[in-house]
Amino acid sequence: MNEIIITTVAISGISAIFAFLLTLADRTIGNYGEVSIIINEDKEYTVQGGSSLLSTLIDEKIFIPSACGGKGTCGYCKVRVLEGGGPILSTETPFMSDEEIEKGVRLSCQCKVKENIKIEIPEELFNVKEFAAVVEEMEDVTSVIKRLKLKLPEGEDISFKPGQFIQLKAPIYEGNDEEVYRAYSIASSPYDKDHIELFIGYVPNGICTTYVHKHLKVGDTVQINGPYGDFYFQEDSDREIVLVAAGTGIAPILSILRYMKEKNINRKATFYFGARTPDDLMMTDFFKELEETMFDFKYIPTLTRATEEHNWQGERGRVNVVIDKYLENGEYKEAYLCGNKAMIDTMVTALTAKGLSEELIYFDKFD
Ligand SMILES: Cc1cc2nc3c(=O)[nH]c(=O)nc-3n(C[C@H](O)[C@H](O)[C@H](O)COP(=O)(O)OP(=O)(O)OC[C@H]3O[C@@H](n4cnc5c(N)ncnc54)[C@H](O)[C@@H]3O)c2cc1C
Ligand code: FES
Structure with a gap:
């Protein structure tokens, strides 16, 4: 028994000495001037x-x-x-x-x-700007997703392409001792140059999402920088558009649709949104209104866990199943996908099987 204790103490002692030497080495050798x-x-x-x-x-x-x-x-x-x-x-x-x-x-x-x-x-990275933005609106759009509207400082604006993202800085707060930046897709229209809208999902123990969901309040100032990303709406095409998202992947799709509406872009577009139950659907009234007011737009939500009690009259099953049912003539379309890796991988397979060219399937993976 004594031997075990002595060995444990000896190993701990040697580890502590090593740790000390490594720190010392980093401070001295690591001084590069x-x-x-x-x-x-x-x-x-x-x-x-x-x-x-x-x-x-x-x-x-x-x-x-x-x-x-x-x-x-x-x-x-x-x-x-x-x-x-x-x-x-x-x-x-x-x-x-x-x-x-x-x-x-x-x-x-x-x-x-x-x-x-x-x-x-x-060169465009020199155009990335940092802003101290104020939280103007914050609301729960589902039980785990918050919509944030940020106001940029007076006299400052941001230029971005619909689909791009910004980085939000989570500061040090109780339970978090490091500043980190995380990527969030912009949901607002590029025409709204002094606001940024975000949809942020809660990740248990996640540094930035815990900051947003548990600490951030309307009126607080947050540090953001951007824009970034090569996932954005392709202006110079006249193809029909397939939009697919799940969860917070709705954000860049909203930006694209808002832009198309405001710029009066007359291209047929269909938005397939995958969710579990009706409680996970967001911005339904907005999409219904777009169906009335946009050139040729259709919103197709599909649910995987709708029960009898939900009395859901719409589509059921995963998005790829619904795509299989509705999508025709894939060779004349381009697609924008946003969500988790598993969803994107499944969708790329489903869309290419429908005739879409892989080069015309644009996506942003969130994990
Ligand atoms: C281009 C891009 C755009 C993005 N846009 C959005 C957006 O619009 N809205 C949004 O909510 N998120 C978006 N994300 C994801 C976002 O950047 C963060 O990764 C996410 O919010 C988690 O950050 P966190 O600091 O809270 O978690 P972290 O502290 O980074 O992670 C904590 C733990 O949770 C795990 N984890 C991280 N993310 C997830 C997840 N989604 N589900 C389950 N486990 C996870 C990590 O592996 C880690 O183990 C985007 C990511 C990219 C790359
Ligand atoms: S910031 Fe370098 S790999 Fe993510």
Whole structure:
């Protein structure tokens, strides 16, 4: 018995010494002093070395998309590193194609700034702005989803394409000791330039959603930055449009439909929305009104768990089943999908089986 206690104490002691040495090494070896970052050959910044490229750029008000807050799990924060940056890490390679590795693409949250570094980023990222927005409206649209309307500061506005997203900063709050950014799709119309509407679902123990659902109030100020994303409405097409969403995936679809209505775009569009029960449906009156007022729009909600008590008269089953029933001539259509990975994967299979070309199926995966 004594031997077990002595061994346990010894192992704990050795671990503590190792932890101390690692911290000491990080503080001393990790002091890289001032280094320079050259971006797109023409902009130079002098920064303190030692942090990730992502957080170093944020300090310089250059915002790279990051949906996981720098945990190395979303793959959104890619930048091309032309010089410096060290070798690519095993945490990065699962997100890279061979071509990207060849070109020096890195996850900026994993790549540390330890020496002078040259990088290349899309020019449009210099247009990403940060705003201190005020929560003007907040309501429960289902038991787990809140709709937020944010007002941008007086005199400031945002330009975005319908379908794009912003990042919302969750600050430090009781139970959370780190600031994190999370991606949320914009639901408002690009014509409403001084507001941003969001639909945020509650994830148990999630840092940002707990902040929004349990701490945030009307009148509070939140930090957002954007816009980001290559999922957006394709203006230069005249194809019929298939829109598919589940849960908070409704947000970018709303933005697209609002834009189409306000710009008077005369393209046939059908929106398939998947939910479990009637309680999970949102904005029903709005979609019904669009059916009356838009060029040729149809809203088809479908429920997987409607019971007798719900007295549901609409479609039942998963969205792919309903698509199978209604969708014809897929070769003349393009599709916009938004929701979780499983739903998107199923839908891509269902839509290509109906004749849609894979290049014309645009999607945003939320997890
Ligand atoms: C481009 C893009 C757009 C997005 N738009 C929206 C949007 O409009 N509305 C919206 O609500 N969300 C949206 N998301 C998801 C959002 O960015 C966050 O991932 C989500 O809100 C969880 O953040 P969190 O900080 O609360 O959870 P975290 O602290 O990041 O996660 C806590 C735990 O929950 C798990 N988890 C994370 N998300 C989910 C989930 N959805 N379901 C179950 N478990 C989960 C994580 O793996 C982790 O284990 C979008 C994501 C992307 C990439
Ligand atoms: S921020 Fe998500 S992988 Fe880098």
